[in-house]
Amino acid sequence: xxxxxxxxxxxxxxxxxxxxxxxxxxxxxxxxxxxxxxxxxxxxxxxxxxxxxxxxxxxxxxxxxxxxxxxxxxxxxxxxxxxxxxxxxxxxxxxxxxxxxxxxxxxxxxxxxxxxxxxxxxxxxxxxxxxxxxxxxxxxxxxxxxxxxxxxxxxxxxxxxxxxxxxxxxxxxxxxxxxxxxxxxxxxxxxxxxxxxxxxxxxxxxxxxxxxxxxxxxxxxxxxxxxxxxxxxxxxxxxxxxxxxxxxxxxxxxxxxxxxxxxxxxxxxxxxxxxxxxxxxxxxxxxxxxxxxxxxxxxxxxxxxxxxxxxxxxxxxxxxxxxxxxxxxxxxxxxxxxxxxxxxxxxxxxxxxxxxxxxxxxxxxxxxxxxxxxxxxxxxxxxxxxxxxxxxxxxxxxxxxxxxxxxxxxxxxxxxxxxxxxxxxxxxxxxxxxxxxxxxxxxxxxxxxxxxxxxxxxxxxxxxxxxxxxxxxxxxxxxxxxxxxxxxxxxxxxxxxxxxxxxxxxxxxxxxxxxxxxxxxxxxxxxxxxxxxxxxx
Amino acid sequence: xxxxxxxxxxxxxxxxxxxxxxxxxxxxxxxxxxxxxxxxxxxxxxxxxxxxxxxxxxxxxxxxxxxxxxxxxxxxxxxxxxxxxxxxxxxxxxxxxxxxxxxxxxxxxxxxxxxxxxxxxxxxxxxxxxxxxxxxxxxxxxxxxxxxxxxxxxxxxxxxxxxxxxxxxxxxxxxxxxxxxxxxxxxxxxxxxxxxxxxxxxxxxxxxxxxxxxxxxxxxxxxxxxxxxxxxxxxxxxxxxxxxxxxxxxxxxxxxxxxxxxxxxxxxxxxxxxxxxxxxxxxxxxxxxxxxxxxxxxxxx
Numbered sequence: 001x002x003x004x005x006x007x008x009x010x011x012x013x014x015x016x017x018x019x020x021x022x023x024x025x026x027x028x029x030x031x032x033x034x035x036x037x038x039x040x041x042x043x044x045x046x047x048x049x050x051x052x053x054x055x056x057x058x059x060x061x062x063x064x065x066x067x068x069x070x071x072x073x074x075x076x077x078x079x080x081x082x083x084x085x086x087x088x089x090x091x092x093x094x095x096x097x098x099x100x101x102x103x104x105x106x107x108x109x110x111x112x113x114x115x116x117x118x119x120x121x122x123x124x125x126x127x128x129x130x131x132x133x134x135x136x137x138x139x140x141x142x143x144x145x146x147x148x149x150x151x152x153x154x155x156x157x158x159x160x161x162x163x164x165x166x167x168x169x170x171x172x173x174x175x176x177x178x179x180x181x182x183x184x185x186x187x188x189x190x191x192x193x194x195x196x197x198x199x200x201x202x203x204x205x206x207x208x209x210x211x212x213x214x215x216x217x218x219x220x221x222x223x224x225x226x227x228x229x230x231x232x233x234x235x236x237x238x239x240x241x242x243x244x245x246x247x248x249x250x251x252x253x254x255x256x257x258x259x260x261x262x263x264x265x266x267x268x269x270x271x272x273x274x275x276x277x278x279x280x281x282x283x284x285x286x287x288x289x290x291x292x293x294x295x296x297x298x299x300x301x302x303x304x305x306x307x308x309x310x311x312x313x314x315x316x317x318x319x320x321x322x323x324x325x326x327x328x329x330x331x332x333x334x335x336x337x338x339x340x341x342x343x344x345x346x347x348x349x350x351x352x353x354x355x356x357x358x359x360x361x362x363x364x365x366x367x368x369x370x371x372x373x374x375x376x377x378x379x380x381x382x383x384x385x386x387x388x389x390x391x392x393x394x395x396x397x398x399x400x401x402x403x404x405x406x407x408x409x410x411x412x413x414x415x416x417x418x419x420x421x422x423x424x425x426x427x428x429x430x431x432x433x434x435x436x437x438x439x440x441x442x443x444x445x446x447x448x449x450x451x452x453x454x455x456x457x458x459x460x461x462x463x464x465x466x467x468x469x470x471x472x473x474x475x476x477x478x479x480x481x482x483x484x485x486x487x488x489x490x491x492x493x494x495x496x497x498x499x500x501x502x503x504x505x506x507x508x509x510x511x512x513x514x515x516x517x518x519x520x521x522x523x524x525x526x527x528x529x530x531x532x533x534x535x536x537x
Numbered sequence: 538x539x540x541x542x543x544x545x546x547x548x549x550x551x552x553x554x555x556x557x558x559x560x561x562x563x564x565x566x567x568x569x570x571x572x573x574x575x576x577x578x579x580x581x582x583x584x585x586x587x588x589x590x591x592x593x594x595x596x597x598x599x600x601x602x603x604x605x606x607x608x609x610x611x612x613x614x615x616x617x618x619x620x621x622x623x624x625x626x627x628x629x630x631x632x633x634x635x636x637x638x639x640x641x642x643x644x645x646x647x648x649x650x651x652x653x654x655x656x657x658x659x660x661x662x663x664x665x666x667x668x669x670x671x672x673x674x675x676x677x678x679x680x681x682x683x684x685x686x687x688x689x690x691x692x693x694x695x696x697x698x699x700x701x702x703x704x705x706x707x708x709x710x711x712x713x714x715x716x717x718x719x720x721x722x723x724x725x726x727x728x729x730x731x732x733x734x735x736x737x738x739x740x741x742x743x744x745x746x747x748x749x750x751x752x753x754x755x756x757x758x759x760x761x762x763x764x765x766x767x768x769x770x771x772x773x774x775x776x777x778x779x780x781x782x783x784x785x786x787x788x789x790x791x792x793x794x795x796x797x798x799x800x801x802x803x804x805x806x807x808x809x810x811x812x813x814x815x816x817x818x819x820x821x822x823x824x825x826x827x828x829x830x831x832x833x834x835x836x837x838x
Contacts, residue, residue, distance in 0.1 A: 045786075049788075051614055051615050052615070052616065057616075058616075131582045131585075131586060132586065134582070134583055134586050134587075134616070136561075136562055136579070138579065139576075139579075188616055188617070189617075191615075191616060191617075192617065207629065207699060207788045208788040239697065239786065240786060240788075241697065241786040242783045242786060242792070243783050243784050243786065245681055245684075245784075246681075246684065246696055246697070246784055246785065246786055249684055249685075249688060249689055249696045250696055250697060252689055253688050253689065253692065253695065253696050255695055255696055255697050415799055416560070416563065416799065417553070417555040417560060417799070417801060418555075420555060420559060420560070420563070421554045421555055
């Protein structure tokens with residue numbers, strides 16, 4: 001009897017001793033883990049199977065998230081307009097802004113063992129210019145003339161005229177060097193088996209799943225990363241999960257530990273459950289609806305201003321993005337180089353002011369049907385939108401808000417191709433635009449230059465054609481002095497908003513969700529994850 | 538026939554008001570281009586490199602000529618041979634199609650026979666209710682519900698439909714449920730009709746066991762309309778199960794084709810359509826052969 005009574009006490013004692021021993025052991029393990037034991041596999045529920053992993057030829061937004069892990073750039077940009085060494089140790093820009101001379105690190109090799117040298121850069125850019133490569137990234141080189149190899153580790157990029165966005169472009173993946181030996185070896189298959197200098201190497205495809213492995217030789221991370229040497233993660237698996245609801249579920253089931261393009265309504269509840277939510281606000285062109293100034297009634301400035309005052313943008317963000325974005329007030333987002341805060345006060349939400357502007361323009365509801373008329377014509381606007389991500393819901397909400405103001409708003413939500421042909425025809429009042437870009441020139445040129453109204457994607461959907469604006473855009477491209485560029489871009493932002501050319505809605509924000517045990521995730525300026533710093537606990 | 542299909546899809550693609558080169562420079566997910574300052578020169582170069590500057594009859598002739606040699610051309614967007622892309626995705630499509638079809642047949646026949654043997658019983662009502670449910674329920678909804686229940690709540694099955702054998706289970710059910718409803722209804726009415734016929738009475742009079750009567754005499758004859766449906770269903774599952782593939786994140790030629798259509802990747806779409814046409818022809822042939830086997834009165838001259 002007595003032995004039985006004491007047995008549980010004994011067991012408990014043993015348990016306590018064992019727990020203490022375990023605690024002591026794990027304490028030692030934790031400190032060692034911090035030094036060298038970080039690692040793990042990251043499985044990423046990815047929106048779309050990367051079609052190409054060749055950054056010099058073609059990049060989709062999501063493809064580039066993968067390329068960033070495989071390819072390093074000449075320079076790294078920690079803040080808009082600021083550059084620190086990465087593959088380049090130092091650089092010099094000629095007085096007239098047409099010759100960029102770079103001196104490379106001497107200890108860098110590609111994943112296939114090819115040394116990184118000046119010839120590799122020349123091979124990369126020559127290949128981009130070869131028509132057979134069909135590169136869509138040539139534009140990033142601007143008025144490019146040639147690459148000149150000065151010695152083993154020094155080369156110069158020669159331009160025919162100054163091109164201020166070049167440094168920003170060089171910091172992105174599009175102009176990252178690829179292995180010349182791999183260009184030769186893989187030919188057209190290179191896009192499926194890329195060879196860069198980055199912290200992760202292409203390993204293999206399995207079905208639609210892409211496997212990357214750690215580059216064990218990596219020792220050239222740019223300043224500002226949390227460590228030097230190889231990445232922590234052993235392996236990255238990119239699994240295509242196209243359906244948003246399924247992507248969210250894979251985090252719960254543990255089939256993935258990171259995902260993006262979430263179902264916004266669910267993000268808050270995931271955060272409550274301990275999943276980590278990251279939001280990266282990126283530079284570039286805000287999520288906007290460009291307003292066609294050639295088609296009535298939006299050819300009238302007063303009508304355009306009424307639209308800007310009459311749309312409750314914060315409410316749009318709350319309902320469509322679950323609050324995960326800042327209200328946009330102009331063409332450029334807040335983190336952009338040259339962003340001018342002066343636009344913030346120009347068009348506050350003010351439905352009464354919107355109504356007054358419409359009345360001033362002669363649009364009144366005479367017959368009481370809720371729709372304003374002038375000269376027997378209804379105040380009708382045509383909205384076009386392509387069905388992707390939040391677009392449809394956003395457009396429907398704005399359509400309802402316009403109706404509230406007395407517009408007769410029609411909305412066509414279609415696939416991108418049909419949307420593009422409507423843009424070509426010019427049969428719309430409000431279209432769509434958003435664009436993440438490191439340098440403001442890229443987006444401002446596309447959206448407002450007279451040469452972009454037709455051809456090449458028809459990105460000038462406001463259809464403004466003003467020599468004065470063209471001149472400003474050209475000055476922004478050519479100016480080598482950053483202060484002068486900032487002034488020019490402030491002027492362009494003012495021009496755009498004075499003329500109410502676009503309805504800005506939100507500043508682009510990219511949301512990433514990870515499992516609670518994924519540590520160290522950070523993002524570059526373009527909102528691309530830098531998995532170099534990540535480990536799984 | 539295959540030539541007709543090729544011509545039809547070729548004409549449809551080229552009649553579209555959209556320029557494939559315009560689409561090529563775009564990322565249709567974000568609606569942005571990968572680069573700024575796309576020049577007319579760049580677009581002309583692309584058009585030339587892709588062979589889109591040639592007259593349409595020449596383009597069609599070269600497509601047919603190459604297809605006869607098994608070369609379906611290079612995908613515009615992916616810059617890879619279309620036949621290679623289709624071949625890579627095909628095993629996944631076939632596996633899912635067969636699993637879905639298997640689900641349809643097993644579930645459909647079982648419910649159909651049970652209902653047909655006991656008309657107006659509770660089994661009959663329950664089966665037919667399930668069948669109505671199956672016909673009217675969209676497969677993506679069923680798929681999401683299955684994921685919610687088995688992957689999220691019970692944690693019994695993976696949410697992603699690829700990787701392990703049990704991963705195929707939910708996609709197969711989501712895909713096959715609709716077909717099983719049709720098969721169940723067809724089997725029920727055939728069985729009902731046949732069980733009343735004279736040769737069944739004869740068979741029973743001979744003292745043949747009831748199970749043998751049903752399986753050997755009744756089912757064999759009842760299967761003919763079912764085989765027709767299964768044949769058609771095979772073709773449509775091979776070409777049309779894109780939603781199930783998307784919900785369960787499975788690779789497959791159908792999703793490849795849908796992206797191709799959205800991005801105006803002409804060679805990819807043409808190659809896919811030609812391939813599916815071949816599948817339809819083959820599955821019709823197999824169905825015809827099955828008729829002859831099931832009913833010896835059907836013989837080919």
